[in-house]
Amino acid sequence: LKEENASLRSKINKLQIFSETQADKMRKLEKKLEENKLKEEKEAQDLEAMVQHVEQNLQLMTKRAVKAENSAAKLKQENALLQVQLKNYKTENEALRQGQSASLAAVKHNADVALQNLHTVITNSRSSIKQLVSGAESLQLVADLLKSIDRISEASEDGQ
Numbered sequence: 644l645k646e647e648n649a650s651l652r653s654k655i656n657k658l659q660i661f662s663e664t665q666a667d668k669m670r671k672l673e674k675k676l677e678e679n680k681l682k683e684e685k686e687a688q689d690l691e692a693m694v695q696h697v698e699q700n701l702q703l704m705t706k707r708a709v710k711a712e713n714s715a716a717k718l719k720q721e722n723a724l725l726q727v728q729l730k731n732y733k734t735e736n737e738a739l740r741q742g743q744s745a746s747l748a749a750v751k752h753n754a755d756v757a758l759q760n761l762h763t764v765i766t767n768s769r770s771s772i773k774q775l776v777s778g779a780e781s782l783q784l785v786a787d788l789l790k791s792i793d794r795i796s797e798a799s800e801d802g803q
Contacts, residue, residue, distance in 0.1 A: 694792060701785045708778035715775055718768040725761045732757045 732754040 690792070690796070694789075697785060697788060697792070701782065701789075704778055704781050704785065708775065708782060711771055711775040711778055715768065715771045718764060718771055722761070722764045722768055725757060725764055729754070729757045729761055 736751065736754050
């Protein structure tokens, strides 16, 4: 009976040691789980902040693109008006050449001013169109970035 009692006590001691070991492992795993939760929360917050930043940039670029489109439309209208003016000046210039050579210098000056204005408008139009294209490319890049972020978040959710 003493032998059996000693054997049982030995088993109880072994089981207590095993239980304590398991409890230590459990505490370590719980601590690691908590650390992982905190890390994931931080990553989620960082990702959310990045998404908000990208959305703000997208809104800003959209506003710039709209402004550039409006500017391009305005410059096209101005360009058309100046082309009509130029045509009128050329017609007037031709009429003056045929019979009114005294005012030829004034007409030529007007035509030169109109031509210079036309060139200025054309140059400005080209610049605005380039800005519009650049803005569209930037918007495409942001859209691609947002698609990538969605894929990353979907992959993270699938992995969990």
